[in-house]
Amino acid sequence: MDNLSVSQLAAGLNDGEFSSVELTRHFLQRIQSHTELNAFITQMDEHAIMQARRADKLIKERKHGPLTGIPLAHKDIFCMDGTKTSCGSRMLENFVAPYNATVVDKLEQAGCVVLGKTNMDEFAMGSSNENSYFGPVKNPWNTDHVPGGSSGGSAAAVAARLVPLATGTDTGGSIRQPAAFCGITGLKPTYGRVSRYGMIAYASSLDQAGPLAKSAYDCAYLMQAMAGFDERDSTCMDEPVPAYTQVLDLPLHDKVIGIPDEYFGEGLDSGVREVITQAIAWAEDQGCIIKPIRLPNTELAIPAYYVIATAECSSNLSRFDGIRYGHRCQDPEDLHDLYRRSRSEGFGMEVKRRIMVGTYALSKGYYDAYYLKAQQVRRLISADFEKAFQTVDFILGPTSPGPAFRIGEKTNDPVTMYLSDIYTISVNLAGVPAVSIPCGMCEGLPVGMQLIGDYLTEDKLLNFAHQYQLATDWHLQSPPRYSK
Amino acid sequence: MTRWEAVIGLEIHVQLATQSKIFSAASTAFGAEPNTQACAVDLGLPGVLPVLNHEAVRMAVMFGLATDAAIAQRSIFARKNYFYPDLPKGYQISQYELPIVEGGQLEIALQDKGHKVIGITRAHLEEDAGKSLHEEFDDLTGVDLNRAGTPLIEIVSEPDMRSAKEAIAYMKKIHSIVRYLGISDGNMQEGSFRCDANVSVRQAGQETLGTRTETKNLNSFRFVERAIDFEIDRQIAVLEDGGEIVQETRLYDASKGITRPMRSKEHANDYRYFPDPDLLPVVIEPEMIEAIRQQLPELPSEKASRFCKQYGLDTHDAENLSISREVGEYFERTVQDTDAEAKQVANWIVGELTGALNQDNIDITESPVSSSMLACLLDRIEDGTISGKIAKDVFRLMWMGEGDADQIIESQGLTQITDGSEIEKLVDQVLQDNPAQVEQFRSGKDKVFGFFVGQVMKLSKGKANPKQVNSLLRQKLQ
Amino acid sequence: MSISLEEVLQISYLARLHVDEEQAVQYAADLSKILAWVQQMNQVDTRDIVPMAHPLDVIQPLREDKVTETDQREKFQAIAPRTDRGLYLVPKVIE
Numbered sequence A: 001m002d003n004l005s006v007s008q009l010a011a012g013l014n015d016g017e018f019s020s021v022e023l024t025r026h027f028l029q030r031i032q033s034h035t036e037l038n039a040f041i042t043q044m045d046e047h048a049i050m051q052a053r054r055a056d057k058l059i060k061e062r063k064h065g066p067l068t069g070i071p072l073a074h075k076d077i078f079c080m081d082g083t084k085t086s087c088g089s090r091m092l093e094n095f096v097a098p099y100n101a102t103v104v105d106k107l108e109q110a111g112c113v114v115l116g117k118t119n120m121d122e123f124a125m126g127s128s129n130e131n132s133y134f135g136p137v138k139n140p141w142n143t144d145h146v147p148g149g150s151s152g153g154s155a156a157a158v159a160a161r162l163v164p165l166a167t168g169t170d171t172g173g174s175i176r177q178p179a180a181f182c183g184i185t186g187l188k189p190t191y192g193r194v195s196r197y198g199m200i201a202y203a204s205s206l207d208q209a210g211p212l213a214k215s216a217y218d219c220a221y222l223m224q225a226m227a228g229f230d231e232r233d234s235t236c237m238d239e240p241v242p243a244y245t246q247v248l249d250l251p252l253h254d255k256v257i258g259i260p261d262e263y264f265g266e267g268l269d270s271g272v273r274e275v276i277t278q279a280i281a282w283a284e285d286q287g288c289i290i291k292p293i294r295l296p297n298t299e300l301a302i303p304a305y306y307v308i309a310t311a312e313c314s315s316n317l318s319r320f321d322g323i324r325y326g327h328r329c330q331d332p333e334d335l336h337d338l339y340r341r342s343r344s345e346g347f348g349m350e351v352k353r354r355i356m357v358g359t360y361a362l363s364k365g366y367y368d369a370y371y372l373k374a375q376q377v378r379r380l381i382s383a384d385f386e387k388a389f390q391t392v393d394f395i396l397g398p399t400s401p402g403p404a405f406r407i408g409e410k411t412n413d414p415v416t417m418y419l420s421d422i423y424t425i426s427v428n429l430a431g432v433p434a435v436s437i438p439c440g441m442c443e444g445l446p447v448g449m450q451l452i453g454d455y456l457t458e459d460k461l462l463n464f465a466h467q468y469q470l471a472t473d474w475h476l477q478s479p480p481r482y483s484k
Numbered sequence B: 001m002t003r004w005e006a007v008i009g010l011e012i013h014v015q016l017a018t019q020s021k022i023f024s025a026a027s028t029a030f031g032a033e034p035n036t037q038a039c040a041v042d043l044g045l046p047g048v049l050p051v052l053n054h055e056a057v058r059m060a061v062m063f064g065l066a067t068d069a070a071i072a073q074r075s076i077f078a079r080k081n082y083f084y085p086d087l088p089k090g091y092q093i094s095q096y097e098l099p100i101v102e103g104g105q106l107e108i109a110l111q112d113k114g115h116k117v118i119g120i121t122r123a124h125l126e127e128d129a130g131k132s133l134h135e136e137f138d139d140l141t142g143v144d145l146n147r148a149g150t151p152l153i154e155i156v157s158e159p160d161m162r163s164a165k166e167a168i169a170y171m172k173k174i175h176s177i178v179r180y181l182g183i184s185d186g187n188m189q190e191g192s193f194r195c196d197a198n199v200s201v202r203q204a205g206q207e208t209l210g211t212r213t214e215t216k217n218l219n220s221f222r223f224v225e226r227a228i229d230f231e232i233d234r235q236i237a238v239l240e241d242g243g244e245i246v247q248e249t250r251l252y253d254a255s256k257g258i259t260r261p262m263r264s265k266e267h268a269n270d271y272r273y274f275p276d277p278d279l280l281p282v283v284i285e286p287e288m289i290e291a292i293r294q295q296l297p298e299l300p301s302e303k304a305s306r307f308c309k310q311y312g313l314d315t316h317d318a319e320n321l322s323i324s325r326e327v328g329e330y331f332e333r334t335v336q337d338t339d340a341e342a343k344q345v346a347n348w349i350v351g352e353l354t355g356a357l358n359q360d361n362i363d364i365t366e367s368p369v370s371s372s373m374l375a376c377l378l379d380r381i382e383d384g385t386i387s388g389k390i391a392k393d394v395f396r397l398m399w400m401g402e403g404d405a406d407q408i409i410e411s412q413g414l415t416q417i418t419d420g421s422e423i424e425k426l427v428d429q430v431l432q433d434n435p436a437q438v439e440q441f442r443s444g445k446d447k448v449f450g451f452f453v454g455q456v457m458k459l460s461k462g463k464a465n466p467k468q469v470n471s472l473l474r475q476k477l478q
Numbered sequence C: 001m002s003i004s005l006e007e008v009l010q011i012s013y014l015a016r017l018h019v020d021e022e023q024a025v026q027y028a029a030d031l032s033k034i035l036a037w038v039q040q041m042n043q044v045d046t047r048d049i050v051p052m053a054h055p056l057d058v059i060q061p062l063r064e065d066k067v068t069e070t071d072q073r074e075k076f077q078a079i080a081p082r083t084d085r086g087l088y089l090v091p092k093v094i095e
Helices: A006-014 A020-033 A045-060 A102-109 A152-159 A176-182 A216-226 A270-285 A298-319 A335-346 A349-362 A368-388 A414-419 A422-430 A458-471 B054-066 B164-181 B221-240 B286-295 B300-311 B315-321 B325-337 B342-360 B371-382 B388-399 B405-412 B420-433 B435-442 B448-459 B466-477 C005-014 C021-043 C073-077
Strands: A040-043 A071-075 A113-118 A165-170 A185-188 A208-213 A256-260 A289-293 A394-398 A434-442 A445-453 B004-015 B077-081 B091-095 B101-109 B115-127 B131-133 B140-144 B151-157 B193-203 B213-218 B249-253 B258-261 C087-091
Touching: A006 A020, A006 A045, A006 A216, A020 A040, A020 A045, A020 A071, A020 A113, A040 A152, A045 A113, A071 A102, A071 A152, A102 A113, A102 A216, A113 A152, A152 A165, A152 A176, A152 A208, A165 A185, A165 A216, A176 A185, A176 A422, A176 A434, A176 A445, A185 A216, A185 A422, A185 A458, A208 A216, A216 A434, A216 A458, A256 A270, A270 A289, A270 A394, A270 A434, A270 A445, A270 A458, A298 A349, A298 A368, A298 A414, A298 A422, A298 B077, A298 C021, A335 C087, A349 A368, A349 C005, A349 C021, A368 A422, A368 C021, A394 A458, A414 C021, A422 A445, A434 A458, A445 A458, B004 B164, B004 B221, B054 B101, B054 B115, B054 B151, B054 B164, B054 B286, B101 B164, B115 B164, B164 B193, B164 B221, B164 B300, B193 B221, B213 B221, B221 B249, B221 B258, B300 B315, B300 B325, B300 B342, B315 B325, B315 B342, B325 B342, B325 B371, B342 B371, B342 B388, B371 B388, B371 B405, B388 B405, B420 B448, B420 B466, B435 B448, B435 B466, B448 B466, C005 C021
Parallel strands: A071 A113, A071 A165, A256 A289, A256 A394, B213 B249
Antiparallel strands: A040 A113, A165 A208, A185 A208, A185 A434, A394 A445, A434 A445, B004 B151, B004 B193, B077 B091, B091 B115, B101 B115, B115 B151, B131 B140, B140 C087, B193 B213, B249 B258
């Protein structure tokens, strides 16, 4: 069962080969026996079995959809009614959400069975999953290495075949980079394609939810159920959702693929470069036209991102004040003490650092030099993409400059850590979609290629990824320790 | 001695009369049990998002149009960041750089009968905070978030006012406009209409402004007036003592009638405004503005000038009758129902009725004397059933709930005596009883005539028709 | 770009984070480094560039003015650290 695709699982359920309850028990068992990865914060056995029973009933009555009865894990950033939603933080260690995120609602309606909530960098701030209050997640390919972040728990769980599908969120690469590090497929949709309601905000103008799965085909199924307008999110697009699984077989012939100079610069690992070069050659073989392009402001994307993201987070995280929910310090002396101690005890180091940077960037006298400047740079970066997409269909490059690094390797230097997001961050600033696809190995660790598209071209990105996965088997490889 | 001039600007917060909150679908109704009208969005639960209420936008536009302001085609919501227990998200969603309404004005009547134009800098949409209750617990403050998220417009005036009286006139005018437009109930006790006053003083003739203070927590016209007067006197005293005014936020203490500086560390605040990334630019198309303009009701100044023209009223009466939509409607209903002249109707409403309403501190909509009752009363004067003097008594009885004019006139036997022979009897009686005065009159002391009239009226208990009494007395005394 | 200890303390006050002296020194160093690095944005001339607050060039949707939320106080206050008689409690606030 571990390696079955969504359509194979659905067929199995449909033909009565196994029931959703059996499927659910199987994966719950796997999660239970692989706690060393620390991929989950909460496992939801009882709830999952209940949902699976309901799914089996629907399947029996032939009232099911393509995802009915399929197990899934949610990143612990999505509020789920009656379930602990920690966001990887001590602040919300005991927070039982009183409502459902729209994504959670939609996937429940689609009939998915939620096995648990996955580990993540605290409040989605991190690129390695080392910033979780609940401890770091291990990369199933090599447990000395990080799985990437911030959706590291989701990526590790899918890679280790603990669950077939998982949700994630991506603010600066938090779906794509862990997908690349763990050898799976992850899609960051266009900003506004998936509702943010009930997804705990890190940086509101950059955050976007998306699917993580073994293959592009599976991502298409999950994306189908996640996407769409939500009247509870003002920034959610009211645009029709295409049938993602219906367009996966289109030919790639004559597609123009832009290769940005800036994505193959100094910082790129030579092993990664080699793997990506092979992927480009494959595309050319398919009749794609390869075209060198420039994205001149790429380097400035990281500082602009850090100013915008920290500014927004400094404000978004003000609601955690120890009054209505979340951590509250013992015996506060006065109101100021209540705020200050509850927040200092509740937030981890990196979160506090970003709140401090963001507060500074917005403060009197510095706003123009930091926040406004960053927004102007953001415009330039967005314009780079706009210009590029006038002549190309896709932009292709590595997802990350190197494969998964060692746990602890970059924790002492925040700036070095930030630099590892160089290829993913501009995509969030512009709001365009991108997918990370496993395309080879380097030092025994997976490498991902990133394919970036213009606004609302998720269908085209998945089409490309699927065609690539028909021709290659990188996405079928699983970490040796976690394969039978 | 230095002559001082006060410079006053007001920031008025008006709660909009929407059904639901500005960014959530929770009710805005006043007076519910604590926190029963605070939904996930109002509580600022992790992950929730705001969605703007159409009606709040429409109401803000109405206000802008009613004050000849420019409506921004594109306005932006910003976050004002600060920590306070009744501010659940740690920021207030407000408007900063691009407010929805900019550059309006209105005219106030001055006491010496002149007029003055007061500029409105801007009016922006924002959410109200919850309420902190300090009295309920000993060492604790209770927080009720029912009010959190109620839509407000904050109306910022230019520093155009020079006395507390002018400030009150401006505030009353704004109050009247928002109630006319039906965009707020204007209820000050419930906090639907609140005011912060910026006050500074400078030497007369000086161009630059003095250092100002901002006094918060003003929820009645009287408090605003007292707080401003107190602040002006305080600042003058400080300056005359050679001191300096500290730019600060002060609170008005109604029980002591003074203002005092806030104790919290307001000075260290830096609101770090930035565009709210959860909300997009609000775009108001010219067609929408036009549609709203078409629906605007008649405004106080328009109504007043129509009353002058249509009913021949003087400006003073017309303005008094336009003070609220309800008073204007009462007036026009009464005019329609009575044969009396509009001027007469106006006198009664501005005089007797307003006096009685003020005395009992009730609104015209709660008046025990309805417009049709007043119309009937005026008809009885008009058709000579009672005199104007008796009518005042009848009015008081109607006010006390003794019935309508006809019932009271009937039961109290107040019908005017118009029967000539009956009046003649009374006249004869009076002349007979007062021979000395008759003598005086005949010897040329004309003034005694009034005495006879008075005596006849007294004898008739006020019911004799004064005209007839007059002419009969003249006849008999000649 | 160097951030003083006073600035660190003012920021920590605004952010309501407790920072002791030792941490303040560390923050001053960290923040100075991060902000110096951020200033590479100044390499590019952004005069006349309209700041971009949002990835999408779309406008705010408006919600119909209808009350659809119901009272969920009990559920919401079940997760609150301290309440009494329906109120959230905090240490006494002095205005």
